[in-house]
Amino acid sequence: MPYGFHKDPCAYFRIQNRNTHDSVLPFLISAHQLTPGQRVLEIGCDTGGMADAVLQHGAQVIGIDINERSLVMARQYIDPHLQERLTLLLQDATLPWKPAWENYFDVIILKDVIEHIENKRALIDNIAKALKPTGICFVGFPPWHMPFGGHQQICAHWLPARMPYIHLLPTPLYTKLLRVCGESKEKAAYLLALRQTGISIEKFQRLVQQHGLYIQRRKLYLLNPIYTLKFRVPSAALPWPLMHIPLLRNFYTTSAYYLLTKGLPQKSSALAPCEASAENVASTKC
Secondary structure (H helix, E strand, O other), X not given: OOOHHXXXXXXXXXXXXXXXXXXXXXXXXXXXXXXXXXEEEEEOOOOOHHXXXXXXXXXXXEEEEOOHHHHHHHHHHOOHHHHHHEEEEEOOOOOOOOHHHOOOEEEEEEEOOHHHXXXXXXXXXXXXXXXXXXXXXXXXXXXOOOOOOOOHHHOOOHHHHHOOOHHHOOHHHHHHHXXXXXXXXXXXXXXXXXXXXXXXXXXXXHHHHHOOOEXXXXXXXXXXXXXXXXXXXXXXXXXXXXXXXXXXXXXXXXXXXXXXXXXOOOOOOOOOOOOOOHHHOOOOOO
């Protein structure tokens, strides 16, 4: 059965907002100071949990998503006092972007999005064009081969929802299991589509390098930071030896964080981590 936050968009907004303050922004700020007036693009902004957190730093934020209902909820949940610096657009991130967006953004963010994108080359090409020469891009995703890389935790039946690695079964067997467990055709189609769009650490790194982007920083997690909020499990980075085993690391990395730049990585300065106090968490209508 799905956890409560999978069915409650308001609860999910608050989890994403808190995780952005606690994990994403400190990782980003370790290499790029986020200052008022900077232009930030969030790809796949969903209900706005991350956008709200970034807006609190004074940035100008554009959020794009292909789900109109998510954008409507984002308008409801994001602090109304911040929305004068917010633009929400219904847009497919793989289609050509506005010419005015070339070398336009100081920061581009996409978290838990790229594993759903079929045309990843078009997406990364758009990012490379839109990022300023001095800009930075944050990407976070769960590798396909990790225990719940198939997002099967959203299943209604307890068996696929609680069974790690079950998404790696051969397609005919996995399809039959979903049907026997009573999953709807729509949910089964969604889960099966991820078999085509899921991505590995190695594939992602090759992809960004092919588009002229450089990896400024990477962090692989044994325990995803968001698990602290979802399950009260402390986050944990991969031990050094485990993160350097190609292919195998995909099976135990629950989340991969990257910072990408257009130029060769520079040695990052020691920047203060962002405040993550309770006062920073969004005050919403939830």
